[in-house]
Amino acid sequence: MDLHLCECGSPDFDRRHRLEQRGGDIVAVYEGACRECGRNRNFTFLMADEIPPPPPAFGGPEPSEIIDPGEFAAVASDVSARAGLEMLNSPESEHHKHRGAMAYAVAAIEEIQKFIPPGQEAVPASAFTSEVGRARYEKDPGKFRHDILAIELRLTRQILADIDTVSSPPGGAATGA
Numbered sequence: 338m339d340l341h342l343c344e345c346g347s348p349d350f351d352r353r354h355r356l357e358q359r360g361g362d363i364v365a366v367y368e369g370a371c372r373e374c375g376r377n378r379n380f381t382f383l384m385a386d387e388i389p390p391p392p393p394a395f396g397g398p399e400p401s402e403i404i405d406p407g408e409f410a411a412v413a414s415d416v417s418a419r420a421g422l423e424m425l426n427s428p429e430s431e432h433h434k435h436r437g438a439m440a441y442a443v444a445a446i447e448e449i450q451k452f453i454p455p456g457q458e459a460v461p462a463s464a465f466t467s468e469v470g471r472a473r474y475e476k477d478p479g480k481f482r483h484d485i486l487a488i489e490l491r492l493t494r495q496i497l498a499d500i501d502t503v504s505s506p507p508g509g510a511a512t513g514a
Contacts, residue, residue: 338350338378340404340408340412340467340469341380343371343374343378344374344376345373345376346373347371347374349371349372349373350369350370350371350372350378351372352368353367353369354367356384362383362384363383363384364381364383364384365382366379366381367379367380367382368380382403383402385399393437393440393441393443393444394447395409395445395448396448398451399451400448400451400452400464401448401451405464405465405466405467405470406449406452406460406464406465406470406474406481407465407467407469407470407471407472407473407474408469409446409448410445410449410470410480410481411469412441412442412445413442413445413449413489413493416438416439416442416445417438417439417493417496420435420439420442421496423435424500429503429504430503430504431504432500432503432504433500433504433505435500436497436500436501436504439496439500440497443490443493443494446490449481449486450486450490452464452481453486458482458483459478459481459482460481462474462478
């Protein structure tokens with residue numbers, strides 16, 4: 338929902354959530370007023386039959402039908418860059434504050450990989466359905482190759498492991514120093 342801005346450009350709205358039965362389907366409905374301009378924003382998502390994995394994962398084994406791989410790439414890049422910059426400017430003992438952001442980036446990269454069809458080496462151009470996604474793909478289609486995504490995932494997971502090694506939440510213990 339944050340990827341699809343209000344007409345005024347704001348991602349923020351006071352979300353109210355409910356589930357509805359529509360025919361044989363259950364849908365999740367999110368709606369509320371934009372915090373900037375007051376316009377009503379409404380999002381409806383068809384719920385999958387299987388129970389989704391817990392956060393920070395985004396969904397089950399199939400690629401998203403809502404968010405395209407370019408949008409997931411934007412999320413991973415933005416979140417990890419912001420957390421990385423903040424970690425560079427904070428002591429290691431405080432890096433645990435950014436663990437959630439890095440786990441979110443890992444989950445976004447894992448989602449991108451789901452768009453690679455079996456037997457293929459890259460996300461196909463047809464998978465990019467949003468303006469943001471197509472622009473990101475057109476800028477650098479090589480970033481959506483399986484081997485490049487695997488490297489990005491390995492490096493982001495390593496940052497997550499490093500956070501666990503050097504910093505722990507209050508009351509926890511880091512695994513090393």
